[in-house]
Amino acid sequence: MHAEKEIHFRDAAAKALLDPQLRANFRRAMDGLITKRKAQFPDPRDLQDLRDLSTAIRSRSLLCLPELLEQLEASCTKNGIKVHWAETCEQANQLILGILQAKGAKTLVKGKSMVSEEMHLNAFLESKGIEALESDLGEYIIQLDGETPSHIIMPAIHKNKDQIARQFSQKIKDAKYTEDVDELTAMARKVLRQKFLDADAGLSGVNFAVAETGTLCLVENEGNGRMSTHVPPVHIAVMGLEKVVAQLEDVAPLYAILTRSATGQAVSTYFNLITGPRGAGEKDGPQEVHLVILDNGRSRIYADPQLRATLRCIRCGACMNHCPVYTRVGGHAYEAIYPGPIGKILTPQMEGVGVRHDLIHGSSLCGACGEVCPVEIPIPEILVRLRREATHDDMASTVAGKGTGRTATEDWAWRLWAGVTKRPALYRVATWFATRFGKALPASAPLIKNWTQSRTKPVPARRSLSERMRAEGASHE
Amino acid sequence: MNGTKPKKVYFYGTCLVDLFFPDAGMAGIQLLRRAGVEVVFPEGQTCCGQPAFNCGYWEEARDVARTQVALFPQDLPVILPSGSCAGMMKVHYPELFHGQPDEAKVRAFSARVYELTQFLVDVLDVKLQDLGEPVKVTWHSSCHAVRDLGLKGEPQALIGQLANVELAPLAREYECCGFGGTFAVRHPEISGAMVTDKVADATATGASVVLSTDGGCLMNVNGALEAKRSKLKVQHIAEFLWERTRAR
Numbered sequence: 001m002h003a004e005k006e007i008h009f010r011d012a013a014a015k016a017l018l019d020p021q022l023r024a025n026f027r028r029a030m031d032g033l034i035t036k037r038k039a040q041f042p043d044p045r046d047l048q049d050l051r052d053l054s055t056a057i058r059s060r061s062l063l064c065l066p067e068l069l070e071q072l073e074a075s076c077t078k079n080g081i082k083v084h085w086a087e088t089c090e091q092a093n094q095l096i097l098g099i100l101q102a103k104g105a106k107t108l109v110k111g112k113s114m115v116s117e118e119m120h121l122n123a124f125l126e127s128k129g130i131e132a133l134e135s136d137l138g139e140y141i142i143q144l145d146g147e148t149p150s151h152i153i154m155p156a157i158h159k160n161k162d163q164i165a166r167q168f169s170q171k172i173k174d175a176k177y178t179e180d181v182d183e184l185t186a187m188a189r190k191v192l193r194q195k196f197l198d199a200d201a202g203l204s205g206v207n208f209a210v211a212e213t214g215t216l217c218l219v220e221n222e223g224n225g226r227m228s229t230h231v232p233p234v235h236i237a238v239m240g241l242e243k244v245v246a247q248l249e250d251v252a253p254l255y256a257i258l259t260r261s262a263t264g265q266a267v268s269t270y271f272n273l274i275t276g277p278r279g280a281g282e283k284d285g286p287q288e289v290h291l292v293i294l295d296n297g298r299s300r301i302y303a304d305p306q307l308r309a310t311l312r313c314i315r316c317g318a319c320m321n322h323c324p325v326y327t328r329v330g331g332h333a334y335e336a337i338y339p340g341p342i343g344k345i346l347t348p349q350m351e352g353v354g355v356r357h358d359l360i361h362g363s364s365l366c367g368a369c370g371e372v373c374p375v376e377i378p379i380p381e382i383l384v385r386l387r388r389e390a391t392h393d394d395m396a397s398t399v400a401g402k403g404t405g406r407t408a409t410e411d412w413a414w415r416l417w418a419g420v421t422k423r424p425a426l427y428r429v430a431t432w433f434a435t436r437f438g439k440a441l442p443a444s445a446p447l448i449k450n451w452t453q454s455r456t457k458p459v460p461a462r463r464s465l466s467e468r469m470r471a472e473g474a475s476h477e
Numbered sequence: 478m479n480g481t482k483p484k485k486v487y488f489y490g491t492c493l494v495d496l497f498f499p500d501a502g503m504a505g506i507q508l509l510r511r512a513g514v515e516v517v518f519p520e521g522q523t524c525c526g527q528p529a530f531n532c533g534y535w536e537e538a539r540d541v542a543r544t545q546v547a548l549f550p551q552d553l554p555v556i557l558p559s560g561s562c563a564g565m566m567k568v569h570y571p572e573l574f575h576g577q578p579d580e581a582k583v584r585a586f587s588a589r590v591y592e593l594t595q596f597l598v599d600v601l602d603v604k605l606q607d608l609g610e611p612v613k614v615t616w617h618s619s620c621h622a623v624r625d626l627g628l629k630g631e632p633q634a635l636i637g638q639l640a641n642v643e644l645a646p647l648a649r650e651y652e653c654c655g656f657g658g659t660f661a662v663r664h665p666e667i668s669g670a671m672v673t674d675k676v677a678d679a680t681a682t683g684a685s686v687v688l689s690t691d692g693g694c695l696m697n698v699n700g701a702l703e704a705k706r707s708k709l710k711v712q713h714i715a716e717f718l719w720e721r722t723r724a725r
């Protein structure tokens with residue numbers, strides 16, 4: 001189904017590594033986030049308790065996902081929130097366009113939403129003559145430059161203060177050059193304030209949707225989420241179908257671990273619980289609230305009991321903050337909506353494991369991601385599973401693009417490896433040759449060439465351990 | 478094995494130690510023997526199968542793993558001078574053999590697997606006496622040893638027993654060195670950036686030796702140090718411990 005060409009993470013990563021400014025920006029920012037998160041979890045047992053609870057809540061929600069989604073629809077409908085279902089991004093875009101056109105809306109002000117990035121909603125609306133303006137400061141910054149987010153929580157983290165100062169002075173009308181953060185923020189705020197008041201509609205993401213009460217929870221720090229969802233006459237919320245939880249009680253622990261894991265905050269500045277449009281006699285709030293629930297490959301991921309864990313994600317970004325690869329190459333090198341470790345397992349499952357084979361291998365499997373993930377997604381294990389899926393066309397598998405990353409060379413190499421390694425006599429001969437002639441291998445031989453980019457060639461010892469033990473007459477049983 | 482110290486163990490060399498660090502393997506065996514344990518070194522050892530497993534070639538990995546498990550029939554601890562390979566055998570073999578007819582047998586084997594320092598500290602409770610000159614070392618914790626296998630500071634505890642050894646920690650002790658098996662050759666640029674940073678971190682400690690429990694990390698860090706013509710050396714912890722504590 002995915003006939004597209006493979007996207008090579010290696011090339012984009014290699015390019016990013018040559019940009020010292022980018023590397024410094026990421027390293028500094030990630031170090032800060034790691035330190036702040038750590039300060040929020042002084043007691044490892046408390047952390048583990050909260051992780052256990054959060055993991056259990058997310059697993060339980062997924063276990064009865066179809067029922068919870070139905071319940072969510074019923075509760076939302078009761079609250080006056082109109083629920084729409086979209087299987088594909090194209091459908092979701094059309095749905096949103098329909099809602100906006102029905103209202104004659106020409107401008108949309110947006111709070112942060114990664115799902116809308118998945119949909120490429122801004123570009124789509126622009127092509128239909130509707131202006132979509134990002135109101136999250138980070139999103140606003142990258143929108144000015146026509147960029148995509150480089151981090152799921154801090155979309156403009158690849159830029160430092162000086163770069164933003166220059167950008168603002170060039171792109172914002174009547175802006176003067178300043179490196180003062182408060183002044184820069186004030187500048188963006190001035191532009192955005194008017195946009196909130198003028199916008200025909202507002203759009204937001206959803207952090208948790210509560211099935212029992214039909215409540216949409218929105219975590220944010222800037223107040224732009226509240227403005228986007230409360231000031232314009234229409235509010236459209238978009239969410240991936242995995243975001244539902246059963247009851248309000250489930251939200252508290254997830255919220256507690258989300259803000260701590262993400263930005264090292266005990267609480268966020270704003271936490272919005274949206275339960276419907278403006279009621280009779282109420283003075284504010286939108287007249288209409290819509291909820292668009294997007295699949296875009298999620299139900300396919302859901303179908304596999306192991307891979308389903310991918311959907312536990314609460315999008316905190318801790319995995320990328322702690323990832324030694326992400327820290328060095330930054331978010332854009334992934335050429336994907338979701339970068340970092342979560343992106344490494346999500347993107348291939350959405351786009352096809354063959355197309356993203358190189359990305360699946362772009363990990364040393366160090367496990368830093370799984371170690372910090374608040375909902376204990378075994379990211380390294382899933383990566384290994386996806387590596388298998390990419391090269392094997394197992395009949396029962398439901399993975400997108402399964403088997404399409406298979407090459408005769410790799411197949412042959414592993415068969416040869418196993419052929420020798422499972423036959424000790426043969427292996428003994430091979431190591432004998434390696435110890436005697438290993439030195440002679442040229443540093444330019446394939447694979448060795450890659451190794452010697454940054455290192456000297458490894459030289460086998462003159463006699464292997466087995467050989468020495470044999471000579472010693474060590475006991476074999 | 479509860480409470481009583483085992484009298485006899487198996488030693489599994491691992492492919493990297495066998496070929497690149499045989500001295501470390503010999504040292505590990507000596508440390509065990511000195512602690513009063515008889516060491517059995519079965520013939521026919523090759524590789525734990527981790528490279529194939531991590532690349533998704535599970536049938537190939539299983540074929541190899543089966544031949545290795547068969548080398549250790551007696552109910553004795555199996556000691557490995559590598560956190561990564563011990564993690565493979567202890568944690569990932571049960572996954573690899575899940576649903577296979579010999580799963581129970583493999584699980585029983587996995588339960589007997591230990592990394593060397595883990596065994597020396599947690600089971601044998603060895604006490605070391607330092608006979609070496611004062612030296613400053615740094616410690617690179619292998620990701621798999623810590624995160625897969627769950628080492629809890631055993632190597633550092635052993636180093637801490639040596640009176641003349643100063644342990645200068647890395648600024649980013651728990652960050653990966655960039656080895657990652659085939660990752661190092663599939664993504665040489667990223668891997669290279671990681672090991673370059675690791676080497677800079679190690680150099681900044683002022684230590685003269687980088688110690689680790691893993692052949693992969695050692696090979697990686699050593700290669701990068703040599704490429705920079707650094708004076709800093711790498712050494713497997715077993716070899717370091719043995720050299721400093723053996724009577725001459």
Ligand code: SF4
Nearest residue numbers: 313314316317319373
């Ligand atoms: S995978 Fe885990 S750590 Fe990464 S964003 Fe999702 S919840 Fe956070």
